[in-house]
Amino acid sequence: MAEHTVKAFDEDITRLRGLIAEMGGLAEVAIQEALDAMIRGDAELAERVVARDKKIDAIESEVDKLAVRIIALRAPMADDLREVIAALKIAGVVERIGDYSKNIAKRVNMIEGRDRFEPLTLIPAMGDLACEMVHDVLTAYAARDPELAREVIATDAKVDAFYNSIFRNLVSHMVENPATISSAAQLLFVARNLERIGDHATNVAEMVHFAATGFYPPEDDEN
Amino acid sequence: MAEHTVKAFDEDITRLRGLIAEMGGLAEVAIQEALDAMIRGDAELAERVVARDKKIDAIESEVDKLAVRIIALRAPMADDLREVIAALKIAGVVERIGDYSKNIAKRVNMIEGRDRFEPLTLIPAMGDLACEMVHDVLTAYAARDPELAREVIATDAKVDAFYNSIFRNLVSHMVENPATISSAAQLLFVARNLERIGDHATNVAEMVHFAATGFYPPEDDEN
Numbered sequence: 001m002a003e004h005t006v007k008a009f010d011e012d013i014t015r016l017r018g019l020i021a022e023m024g025g026l027a028e029v030a031i032q033e034a035l036d037a038m039i040r041g042d043a044e045l046a047e048r049v050v051a052r053d054k055k056i057d058a059i060e061s062e063v064d065k066l067a068v069r070i071i072a073l074r075a076p077m078a079d080d081l082r083e084v085i086a087a088l089k090i091a092g093v094v095e096r097i098g099d100y101s102k103n104i105a106k107r108v109n110m111i112e113g114r115d116r117f118e119p120l121t122l123i124p125a126m127g128d129l130a131c132e133m134v135h136d137v138l139t140a141y142a143a144r145d146p147e148l149a150r151e152v153i154a155t156d157a158k159v160d161a162f163y164n165s166i167f168r169n170l171v172s173h174m175v176e177n178p179a180t181i182s183s184a185a186q187l188l189f190v191a192r193n194l195e196r197i198g199d200h201a202t203n204v205a206e207m208v209h210f211a212a213t214g215f216y217p218p219e220d221d222e223n
Numbered sequence: 224m225a226e227h228t229v230k231a232f233d234e235d236i237t238r239l240r241g242l243i244a245e246m247g248g249l250a251e252v253a254i255q256e257a258l259d260a261m262i263r264g265d266a267e268l269a270e271r272v273v274a275r276d277k278k279i280d281a282i283e284s285e286v287d288k289l290a291v292r293i294i295a296l297r298a299p300m301a302d303d304l305r306e307v308i309a310a311l312k313i314a315g316v317v318e319r320i321g322d323y324s325k326n327i328a329k330r331v332n333m334i335e336g337r338d339r340f341e342p343l344t345l346i347p348a349m350g351d352l353a354c355e356m357v358h359d360v361l362t363a364y365a366a367r368d369p370e371l372a373r374e375v376i377a378t379d380a381k382v383d384a385f386y387n388s389i390f391r392n393l394v395s396h397m398v399e400n401p402a403t404i405s406s407a408a409q410l411l412f413v414a415r416n417l418e419r420i421g422d423h424a425t426n427v428a429e430m431v432h433f434a435a436t437g438f439y440p441p442e443d444d445e446n
Binding site: 071077 | 290291294295300304305308315390393397398401405408411412415
């Protein structure tokens with residue numbers, strides 16, 4: 001590419017990365033606030049989380065458009081092209097993370113008798129961990145840091161352990177308190193959504209690792 | 224593009240579409256067989272579904288590589304570029320549909336006393352509908368048919384209705400049979416996975432509609 005094209009390309013890529021960082025920030029807030037709303041039964045906060053998800057969707061389509069424009073105008077080759085395609089895919093995954101948070105927020109009104117659920121203390125801890133994964137993987141993306149990407153992948157095992165523990169806990173709770181089964185089932189889905197957020201952060205970490213090193217970290221086959 | 228480049232581009236696109244059709248076929252089989260395994264408690268079939276998911280993943284990465292190669296070598300513009308990007312995104316969604324089926328297959332061993340669950344008759348019907356959506360949306364993609372894409376989107380409401388009915392049914396079942404709560408919780412996840420497959424088929428239908436008409440069908444905001 002000619003020098004002025006290289007500069008224009010770099011500016012476009014910086015903008016692309018900025019959009020993804022912004023999506024990531026919104027997704028982190030969405031996880032935290034969805035869980036906050038869940039714990040406190042705050043329907044108004046839950047509605048704000050649902051409404052704000054449209055912002056994440058809008059940035060994703062901005063990323064898509066910008067990526068198409070970069071490819072069309074700058075005709076990047078090899079590594080540069082792979083970087084643009086990676087941005088497209090990462091934006092797609094962050095959008096899904098936003099969806100899971102929205103889904104948690106939508107369940108806030110379906111849970112009754114929230115003080116009686118022990119998992120309501122485990123779920124926020126699990127949420128913090130999932131949120132940390134999202135934060136770290138976006139830092140790894142921004143810094144092209146394969147080491148941090150591998151740490152994110154390792155953290156997923158802890159999120160899965162939380163999930164298993166919450167699952168068992170909720171099933172026992174259901175057996176002992178049949179009247180709360182419907183609420184407990186909703187909490188199962190909440191835990192499951194957090195577990196999926198961890199999986200998606202792991203997917204992004206694998207992409208970041210690939211982009212930085214040219215190979216994928218060894219797979220653990222958990223989807 | 225020069226004439227020989229146009230021809231080469233058309234061949235590449237045909238190959239890309241062929242790969243997506245192949246992924247779609249595998250995803251349909253995965254849904255059907257995962258549910259078959261679930262209904263009959265066939266652990267061996269379930270293992271085959273899990274193993275065969277790697278094939279879907281492999282085709283997705285073939286699509287990714289081919290798309291990058293097309294963009295790099297043929298430098299497609301405007302509509303052609305959008306078509307390649309759409310193929311990338313659709314492959315990603317079909318891969319997720321495969322994941323949901325794998326996830327159902329992985330639960331086969333966790334369900335006990337399967338003859339006593341009424342939802343086990345509703346779940347296959349729901350699965351048929353989800354499978355039909357996946358089939359139709361890939362037909363709509365192949366034929367660039369916005370009408371059929373809109374039909375797929377309309378079918379999602381029926382899948383959601385099945386989900387709600389199965390959810391209520393399972394919760395009642397749990398209340399009446401506390402001993403089976405753990406199995407019932409697994410079936411909740413199965414129904415939920417099918418519901419997500421419907422959502423993803425809807426997402427693809429929206430992309431197909433957009434590619435064919437230049438605008439998205441009116442949104443129903445269900446994610």
